[in-house]
Amino acid sequence: MKLVTCGLPYANGKLHIGHLRTYVPADVYVRFLRMAGEKVVFICGSDCHGTPIVVNAEKEGVKPQELVDKYHDHFQRVFKALSINFDFFGKTTENYHHERTREFVKKLAENGYIYKKEIELAYCEKCNRFLPDRYVEGICPYCKTPARGDECDQGCGRHLEPGEILDPKCKICGSKAVFRKQTHYFFNLSAFQEFLREYLSKLSGTENALNYAREWVGNLRDWCITRNLEWGVRFPLDESLVLYVWVDAPIGYISFTERATDEWKKIWLEGKAEIVHFIGLDIAYHHCIFWPAMLKGANYSLPSAIVASGMVKIEGKTFSKSRGYVVWVEDEYLKSGFNPDYLRYYIVNYTSHDKDLNFSWDVFRDKVNNEVIATLGNFLFRILSFAWKNFGKVQMEVDGEILAEIEKAKDKILNSIRKWEFKTASDAVMELASFGNVYFQNSKAWELLKSDRARAMKAVANCLQIAKALVILCYPIMPKSMEKVAEAMGLKLSSCSLDDVLKVDEVVELKKPELPFKKIESEDIEPLKRVLLSRFSGRTSSEVTLEDFKKLDLRVGKVVSAERVEGSKKLMKLLVDIGEENRQIVAGIAENYSPEELNGKLVVVLANLKPARLMGVESRGMILAADVDGKPVLLVPDREVKPGERIK
């Protein structure tokens, strides 16, 4: 028995193609294994707790539960449309999940892995509450950059434990926060170092995740697992606290399994099943470090494989919701009326599972038209309609070499799937379709029809066997489309196994076949490309008034001196003559400009930008530059201009 899970989607936003990179291959994996006769439980669910959901709900003026329910419904709708069929899709706000989580945490405590510690936490006296996680802004104690309460998100990127941040301010009201002592609870992660090292050396999965984890395991710190928040699972040892969202979320794998099957104990307590987690690389840390340690500490079974998908790029650009490099599954893909199977194929076939996948509408159109339709769809349709038109019923007599070819494809596909090599598997399907096309072409059945009907029928029988194999082998990848084709040849796919590809029926009776796929015309993707382009160019949707613009003190400046900021690869410290003074400005251009070439250069300066400290260096202003694929290109005046001239 196998349990297959997918990383839980976080219920504060809609699904985009990046999410599908995990869910589609997992679904394909499960479908193949089932057709190979394996018993598989496949579960997932919405991750509903945590600060961002509370903040977003506040912003939208709804209760967290309403927000969560909205996205939960959205997830289920999209998964259904894409034929991603979980046995159970749960929600971490449900009672059963809270109960399982509390039981789990109690067990951790009983086993001595939770301890309490007094820490200094930021408290806002105006809002009258402690400021957890992202409610607090301040300065990173390591690199002195402005940072969020839980992470130095602009500077060194370090994780900040609660209370570590310097000069904290309340993000809600902006007032200065004070430190107050507060008792919180920690998970003794460092006690698991040796266990994890050993465990990770045996853990199966994709190399990308395992390599990271092996690096991380050398530097483990205990983990604060409670928060001052109302929204979440109550911490059993102190009901005034709530568990950190990353504690309860993975426990969803257990609580959802409980709902999916009454054999859950075999899986999670008795170690009688393989547990395979499909995740995005971004959450490898949680699944390779925190999660096994938690399971070990609470006497549960351990995962046998972590399968991490690579990143998704959009039109060659690094995926970024804020920059607009994103494709929304429901609003953009599905609403445009494309066959969901096309997207499944694209995701599975573009490249290896652990490499970056580039989503481009042009490539999408080409892959669908050339591979799915011209190679696979065309073979299926040409042979089915040829057989139907000329014979109606076909006496099945299949050559050994045809069966051998089919068996070769089947073996290659199944072996690849077991190794999470979805591209190799789907390529093998296309190769078999291509083989079918060559075979039929060479048979010249349409000529034989006039001279030797019996031989023509033999050729058709061989092709029908190939078609049957294709429909079965492709079913896990493009289920809806294959069901349609199978119907025309009287095949019930839902009850087929992979071995059926080699079973030869006595007679095949054809129905009139329909075109299995609709081509993608360039006009179909033009609007989608335009949507992306308009977002790429970074246009802000709201208009500004001239008054708004006048608030900006833009002027020409002349670089007086430039030097790199020590310890930083991006930052350059500049002294810029802006007319009445020489201004110190820190700019992130050191990777693309040298101090020498900057010296004496005329630049455009935003002079009244709120001062900031970057890497401990004060910056009062900003140098304007074009963002060309993430690299700055400085804006310079067309002619020699006096420093200080206003820009209108």
Next chain:
RNA sequence: GCCGAGGUAGCCUAGCUGGUUGGGGCGGCAGACUCAUAAUCUGCAGGUCGCGGGUUCAAAUCCCGCCCUCGGCACCA
């Protein structure tokens, strides 16, 4: 900075436990065919396998150095 992945024809990509002429796909060009959604089939053109050394009878494949790209560096999807 440290760590990881990668640099193969216009584009994508296989090969990388060293060994017959570096495979495949897209795009391009030329034919063939008409059962098929101008689909299919055959053939052709196109490569200093990032750069420089080294090991070897033999290197895209192993070793060393360098350059470039992308990603990770703990709660950001």
